[in-house]
Amino acid sequence: MNPIIQNMIERRSVRKFKPDLPAKEEIYQIIEAGLFAPTGRGLQSPRFIVISNPELIQKLSEQNRIIGGWPESVDPFYGAPVVIAVVADEEVPTHVYDGALAAGNMQNAAHALGLGSCWIHRAKQEFETPIGKSVLEQAGITEPVEGISFLILGYPEGEPAPAPVRKPNRVFYLD
Numbered sequence: 600m601n602p603i604i605q606n607m608i609e610r611r612s613v614r615k616f617k618p619d620l621p622a623k624e625e626i627y628q629i630i631e632a633g634l635f636a637p638t639g640r641g642l643q644s645p646r647f648i649v650i651s652n653p654e655l656i657q658k659l660s661e662q663n664r665i666i667g668g669w670p671e672s673v674d675p676f677y678g679a680p681v682v683i684a685v686v687a688d689e690e691v692p693t694h695v696y697d698g699a700l701a702a703g704n705m706q707n708a709a710h711a712l713g714l715g716s717c718w719i720h721r722a723k724q725e726f727e728t729p730i731g732k733s734v735l736e737q738a739g740i741t742e743p744v745e746g747i748s749f750l751i752l753g754y755p756e757g758e759p760a761p762a763p764v765r766k767p768n769r770v771f772y773l774d
């Protein structure tokens with residue numbers, strides 16, 4: 600099989616990480632994969648905020664937990680050493696699709712480099728809270744954006760579970 604397609608098939612969501620920070624060069628490559636994802640009318644609406652400050656990650660995870668309604672023992676960011684927040688320009692009609700596609704590209708890129716990632720949801724709600732707004736402010740983003748995804752990132756600890764069998768009857772060929 601083509602090695603790029605093989606990489607996509609073998610990628611799994613990772614929720615257990617070594618504490619080590621991924622190398623900067625690896626993060627740059629993952630970001631490149633996001634920057635070069637297709638976007639509606641080529642308008643490049645997604646923006647990427649790379650967060651490796653442990654206190655800030657902890658605050659964002661805590662807010663995510665509150666939005667999810669989970670008990671204090673839950674860490675929705677699974678102790679990941681890096682979080683890439685994907686936000687996208689609200690004024691672009693395709694911004695949600697653009698941001699999701701960029702996040703998917705980055706997940707496949709992370710796997711290709713031996714890193715693990717997982718999409719963590721509730722970014723839309725979180726960027727509407729004071730902590731989300733302060734992250735945008737710290738990044739210098741002043742235009743209206745919507746939170747699309749938090750991609751947690753790090754070196755995987757152990758092996759993720761194998762992929763579940765694909766549901767049948769989801770593909771239709773009309774020759």
Ligand SMILES: Cc1cc2nc3c(=O)[nH]c(=O)nc-3n(C[C@H](O)[C@H](O)[C@H](O)COP(=O)(O)O)c2cc1C
Binds near residue numbers: 610611613614718719
């Ligand atoms: C839109 C979306 C939202 C997701 N939200 C979460 C989440 O909040 N927490 C989490 O642990 N995983 C989340 N995931 C990861 C999925 O659970 C995971 O992709 C799915 O179980 C399939 O597993 P795989 O990625 O290993 O193929 C999300 C994935 C997507 C695409």
